[in-house]
Amino acid sequence: MNGERASIEVDEFLPHPPAKVWRALTEPDLLARWLMPNDFKAVVGHRFTFTAKPIPAIGFDGTIACRVLDIEDAALLRISWRGGGLDTTVTWRLVPEGRGTRLFVEHAGFDLDDPVDAHAFRGMGSGWRSNIIRSLHDLLTDLP
Secondary structure (H helix, E strand, O other): OOOEEEEEEEEEEEEHHHHHHHHHHHHHHHHHHHOOOOOOOOOOOOEEEEOOOOOOHHEEEEEEEEEEEEEEEEEEEEEEEEEEEEEEEEEHHHHHOOOEEEEEEEEEEOOOOOOHHHHHHHHHHHHHHHHHHHHHHHHHOOOO
């Protein structure tokens, strides 16, 4: 066991202005449409819950307990992400690029020596890079 932590990192160009992407990250009803149902508030220190599909085989009840750790309006959102044995953080960073936004996502803190973390890292890595980002793209395209 070396104590090293792994991160899932995504770098995605979104052909939408930062203000529109920020809405999708911080308005609970929009966040629910591309990520998960939630009781999110864009306030540092706010504790909230994402509700996912339970996975009994691995002991995951579908609850992800979160707390807003940092916010920089239209630029950065960082939350804690705890559920199913995970104790990680997710950071979204928005950078204006031309007429769109470069979105950097980092889901950090996976202990690859732990079987639960390693399994989540593998599954969530492909999920963040494909399904979740695709859902965000679809939502942004549908938003005025």
